[in-house]
Amino acid sequence: MGESLTCDVVVVGAGMTGAACALYAARAGLDVTVVDRGPVAGGTTGAGEGNLLVSDKTPGPELDLALLSLRLWGELAQELGKEIEYDPKGGLVVAGTPRALTSLERLAAGQRAAGVRAEPVPADRLADLEPHLAPDLAGGVHYPQDAQVMPALAAAHLLRASGARLLTGHEVTRVLRTRDGTVYGVRTDRGELHAPAVVNAAGTWGGELAARAGVSLPVLPRRGFVLVTEPLPPRIRRKVYAADYVADVAGDSAALQTSPVVEGTAAGPVLIGASRERVGFDRTLSLPAVRALAAGAIRLFPFLTTVRAIRTYAGFRPYLPDHLPAIGPDPRAPGLLHACGHEGAGIGLAPGTGHLIARALTGHATEPAFAAFRPDRFPDAPHQEDRR
Amino acid sequence: MRTDLAVIGAGPAGLAGALAAHARGVRVTLVDAAPAPGGQFHRQPASGLRAARPQALHHQWRTWTRLHAALAASTVRLLTDHHVWCVERVSDGRADGFVVHALLGPEQERSVELHATALLLATGGYETVLPFPGWTLPGVVTAGGAQAMLKAGLVVPGRTAVVAGTGPLLLPVATALAAAGVSVAAVVESTGPRRLARYGGALAGKLPEAAGYAVRLLRHRVPCLARHTVLRAHGDDRVTGVTVAALDAQGRVRPRTERFLPCHTLAVSHGMLPHTDLATTLGCRLDGTAVAVDDQQRTDVPGVWAAGEATGTGGASLALAEGHLAGRSVAARLHGTPYTPAPAAVAARARLRRAADALHRACTPPAHWTDQVTDGTVVCRCEEVTAGEVREALGLGAGDLRSVKLLTRAGMGWCQGRICGPAVAGLTGCRLTPPRRPFAQPVPLGVLAAQHRHEPRAEPTPPPAEEGPS
Amino acid sequence: MNPLELARARPGPAFTVEFDGRRVPALPGRTVAAVLWEAGVTSWRSTRRGGRPRGVFCGIGVCFDCLVTVNDRPGQRACLVPARPGDVIRTQEGTGHAD
Numbered sequence: 022m023g024e025s026l027t028c029d030v031v032v033v034g035a036g037m038t039g040a041a042c043a044l045y046a047a048r049a050g051l052d053v054t055v056v057d058r059g060p061v062a063g064g065t066t067g068a069g070e071g072n073l074l075v076s077d078k079t080p081g082p083e084l085d086l087a088l089l090s091l092r093l094w095g096e097l098a099q100e101l102g103k104e105i106e107y108d109p110k111g112g113l114v115v116a117g118t119p120r121a122l123t124s125l126e127r128l129a130a131g132q133r134a135a136g137v138r139a140e141p142v143p144a145d146r147l148a149d150l151e152p153h154l155a156p157d158l159a160g161g162v163h164y165p166q167d168a169q170v171m172p173a174l175a176a177a178h179l180l181r182a183s184g185a186r187l188l189t190g191h192e193v194t195r196v197l198r199t200r201d202g203t204v205y206g207v208r209t210d211r212g213e214l215h216a217p218a219v220v221n222a223a224g225t226w227g228g229e230l231a232a233r234a235g236v237s238l239p240v241l242p243r244r245g246f247v248l249v250t251e252p253l254p255p256r257i258r259r260k261v262y263a264a265d266y267v268a269d270v271a272g273d274s275a276a277l278q279t280s281p282v283v284e285g286t287a288a289g290p291v292l293i294g295a296s297r298e299r300v301g302f303d304r305t306l307s308l309p310a311v312r313a314l315a316a317g318a319i320r321l322f323p324f325l326t327t328v329r330a331i332r333t334y335a336g337f338r339p340y341l342p343d344h345l346p347a348i349g350p351d352p353r354a355p356g357l358l359h360a361c362g363h364e365g366a367g368i369g370l371a372p373g374t375g376h377l378i379a380r381a382l383t384g385h386a387t388e389p390a391f392a393a394f395r396p397d398r399f400p401d402a403p404h405q406e407d408r409r
Numbered sequence: 410m411r412t413d414l415a416v417i418g419a420g421p422a423g424l425a426g427a428l429a430a431h432a433r434g435v436r437v438t439l440v441d442a443a444p445a446p447g448g449q450f451h452r453q454p455a456s457g458l459r460a461a462r463p464q465a466l467h468h469q470w471r472t473w474t475r476l477h478a479a480l481a482a483s484t485v486r487l488l489t490d491h492h493v494w495c496v497e498r499v500s501d502g503r504a505d506g507f508v509v510h511a512l513l514g515p516e517q518e519r520s521v522e523l524h525a526t527a528l529l530l531a532t533g534g535y536e537t538v539l540p541f542p543g544w545t546l547p548g549v550v551t552a553g554g555a556q557a558m559l560k561a562g563l564v565v566p567g568r569t570a571v572v573a574g575t576g577p578l579l580l581p582v583a584t585a586l587a588a589a590g591v592s593v594a595a596v597v598e599s600t601g602p603r604r605l606a607r608y609g610g611a612l613a614g615k616l617p618e619a620a621g622y623a624v625r626l627l628r629h630r631v632p633c634l635a636r637h638t639v640l641r642a643h644g645d646d647r648v649t650g651v652t653v654a655a656l657d658a659q660g661r662v663r664p665r666t667e668r669f670l671p672c673h674t675l676a677v678s679h680g681m682l683p684h685t686d687l688a689t690t691l692g693c694r695l696d697g698t699a700v701a702v703d704d705q706q707r708t709d710v711p712g713v714w715a716a717g718e719a720t721g722t723g724g725a726s727l728a729l730a731e732g733h734l735a736g737r738s739v740a741a742r743l744h745g746t747p748y749t750p751a752p753a754a755v756a757a758r759a760r761l762r763r764a765a766d767a768l769h770r771a772c773t774p775p776a777h778w779t780d781q782v783t784d785g786t787v788v789c790r791c792e793e794v795t796a797g798e799v800r801e802a803l804g805l806g807a808g809d810l811r812s813v814k815l816l817t818r819a820g821m822g823w824c825q826g827r828i829c830g831p832a833v834a835g836l837t838g839c840r841l842t843p844p845r846r847p848f849a850q851p852v853p854l855g856v857l858a859a860q861h862r863h864e865p866r867a868e869p870t871p872p873p874a875e876e877g878p879s
Numbered sequence: 880m881n882p883l884e885l886a887r888a889r890p891g892p893a894f895t896v897e898f899d900g901r902r903v904p905a906l907p908g909r910t911v912a913a914v915l916w917e918a919g920v921t922s923w924r925s926t927r928r929g930g931r932p933r934g935v936f937c938g939i940g941v942c943f944d945c946l947v948t949v950n951d952r953p954g955q956r957a958c959l960v961p962a963r964p965g966d967v968i969r970t971q972e973g974t975g976h977a978d
Contacts, residue, residue, distance in 0.1 A: 060808025173815035306847035315857035326855035457908025460886035547922035554938025562913030823943035
């Protein structure tokens with residue numbers, strides 16, 4: 022037990038969400054310490070593609086948070102755009118069949134009503150936006166607000182800009198609470214940190230951290246694979262993905278689901294996602310998943326057939342049963358705030374989340390935005406079945 | 410294709426393992442990426458060159474002729490030009506097994522599957538080279554690379570060479586280059602003669618061999634500079650010379666000992682690293698950077714054995730002993746009979762492992778090698794990431810090789826960090842941990858997609874709220 | 880002494896390949912890298928970021944430094960790919976893929 026530090030707020034998790042919480046809390050005048058058992062961006066942040074998307078969200082609280090976050094990302098890009106590889110590239114959702122196109126256009130109409138820019142693209146204009154797209158698509162919708170950052174760089178540079186104290190390699194073993202239940206800091210494997218507020222930004226491991234504070238938060242991992250190709254010249258300009266799923270209606274399956282998401286990167290490789298499986302924290306390669314990704318990507322961009330994949334890796338999206346994050350104070354443990362469970366949207370939603378957390382830390386937790394993300398909205402039940 | 414035992418790698422360990430298992434009635438398939446068996450150590454001249462005296466470039470020629478004859482007389486199925494890019498564990502309901510996926514070379518546009526009950530990973534190793542200014546210039550090659558080009562292609566990279574670094578590869582490579590007509594300007598070994606001698610006991614088996622090299626190098630008038638190091642390679646579009654300097658007992662460069670040696674080629678080696686990609690994908694435990702095995706060469710994954718450099722570098726004779734014992738263990742397991750180790754192989758393995766350990770302790774790169782790596786020196790050759798960028802990642806919160814990679818791109822390129830891993834570890838103080846590389850080789854997306862069609866349709870995709878791209 | 884003499888090689892008849900527009904002799908069995916080395920060529924790739932020349936480094940297919948374009952197929956490892964009569968070999972600029 023070497024050190025014992027006192028500050029205004031301890032943020033647990035040096036990923037994207039923790040970095041954004043640290044930044045906005047520090048800018049609200051608070052003295053912040055960020056603690057992580059690993060390095061910066063060591064968890065889900067390092068496995069993501071850095072999506073800042075509105076295109077994939079249906080009207081509701083998550084889309085509102087995405088729109089707020091996109092505006093904040095735009096501001097952050099003014100100061101850090103180059104370092105974090107901010108690219109307002111836009112998104113293009115394409116439909117393979119007329120039926121899928123109808124569903125996509127219905128979704129887009131709803132998004133427009135919620136303030137999203139969503140521009141229909143007829144089949145014969147798709148090539149103007151993406152010349153290498155397959156020629157037989159039914160049409161699409163262009164989302165010019167969609168953007169991208171390099172997530173690990175974004176987390177690292179937001180943390181640096183926050184001026185917060187960064188303690189990597191410190192594992193929080195317990196969230197400290199007084200006899201009356203009030204949180205007063207954390208115990209780590211290398212000492213205690215005392216603060217009247219603790220933010221749970223532990224991502225996929227947010228449920229475990231909540232348990233170390235004595236409360237339940239049913240965060241579960243949902244595995245996704247990404248395929249990375251050899252470096253290519255810039256051939257795919259936007260984030261391009263298929264909308265066929267809009268036509269499907271299915272349950273909340275634990276089995277493998279894939280839909281092709283393809284995008285180029287400034288560095289050259291093309292990234293191909295996105296698969297989803299509920300298999301706990303298992304990083305074992307799933308060839309069926311990456312085969313489906315490859316097939317889906319080639320369906321959108323036939324030229325990829327001869328392009329080689331040089332890497333594939335798994336990441337774990339932290340999700341909650343209703344697929345919305347937990348953001349805000351936990352009434353069950355005064356002083357504990359949660360900022361986790363963003364599933365696959367954590368990079369995009371980070372600044373909005375950080376902004377809300379900073380509002381809560383400065384006594385503005387009564388805003389309506391918090392209602393949908395209440396951390397205590399789930400029944401207290403054991404939720405260990407998906408864990409490893 | 411179906412087999413009892415799939416052996417990945419047809420070097421000494423794989424050959425010995427395949428033959429031992431085959432001799433005990435196991436159906437064996439031996440898979441290798443090269444056009445012919447032998448591995449790096451017994452790499453043969455390309456058949457089209459029709460070399461009448463290939464042994465002029467080889468050591469332990471008799472071992473090779475024995476292995477080669479035994480293989481030819483056996484019914485071991487040999488699959489050459491098969492580049493294994495992935496190995497899967499599968500269960501068909503009755504028993505667990507493995508599927509080996511290999512791209513057919515040299516085009517590598519088609520993939521085949523080999524189903525096996527047991528696997529022997531004899532994947533070998535590759536060289537470590539630590540960076541120094543100028544090491545990306547054409548003409549700077551790994552010592553093993555120069556040797557491979559010479560053995561298989563009967564070709565040398567230039568008229569004058571310097572051979573540098575540390576370890577047991579330097580002398581044979583220098584000798585072979587000299588015999589092939591290259592003027593070797595110097596052998597530059599960072600380990601001092603006394604340090605080498607201190608491990609003489611354990612090296613006893615290697616001493617006659619080393620003495621032989623020394624005599625031949627003397628005959629070719631090759632100067633050996635012990636406790637020296639290459640500071641930088643010079644040249645614009647290719648190497649034209651190197652600056653070497655003496656080291657003090659602490660491994661620091663001694664002032665005013667620098668000198669320039671003109672050369673067309675610099676062959677460098679700082680040791681070896683095991684190929685562990687397939688083992689990691691299968692979930693085998695590693696011990697440091699090598700595959701962990703028990704006294705029967707079994708990994709901790711049932712049905713998977715490993716032998717040779719993959720389990721820790723130790724040379725061809727050790728690989729033979731390990732491969733042989735692995736083959737016996739596989740046969741015992743598949744037949745349900747007791748494992749009977751060959752006492753001679755067990756003894757040889759113990760002795761050669763001790764010698765290898767001693768050699769590793771003696772031949773470590775200079776303690777302060779990172780001092781010579783200027784911030785402008787490229788460390789990741791694929792993504793052209795400099796030492797300065799790598800060092801800066803620490804200030805951004807990197808704490809392991811993965812986070813350094815994420816913040817700098819070092820290790821994200823074609824070679825997937827195989828070459829820069831040791832350098833990045835040394836420069837940042839992070840532990841050298843082999844990352845997961847589920848693809849042991851680049852694989853065309855079309856190959857993956859074609860396999861997708863054979864599979865049953867995945868179940869219906871979920872509703873939009875959770876079917877976003879992220 | 881040269882390596883062919885040392886190993887008493889009696890290769891079949893040489894053929895020619897094309898490298899960056901010029902004719903280069905090749906012996907059967909040799910890889911593209913070996914053919915180019917024999918012709919005195921040590922670099923056949925220029926890097927994406929710095930445009931720096933590269934050639935053989937590891938010589939055994941691990942480092943991917945020797946990538947080259949053979950018969951319009953970019954990204955071939957010169958140290959692994961055998962040269963064949965009539966091959967058109969080009970220095971690989973950047974990714975090797977056309978924009």
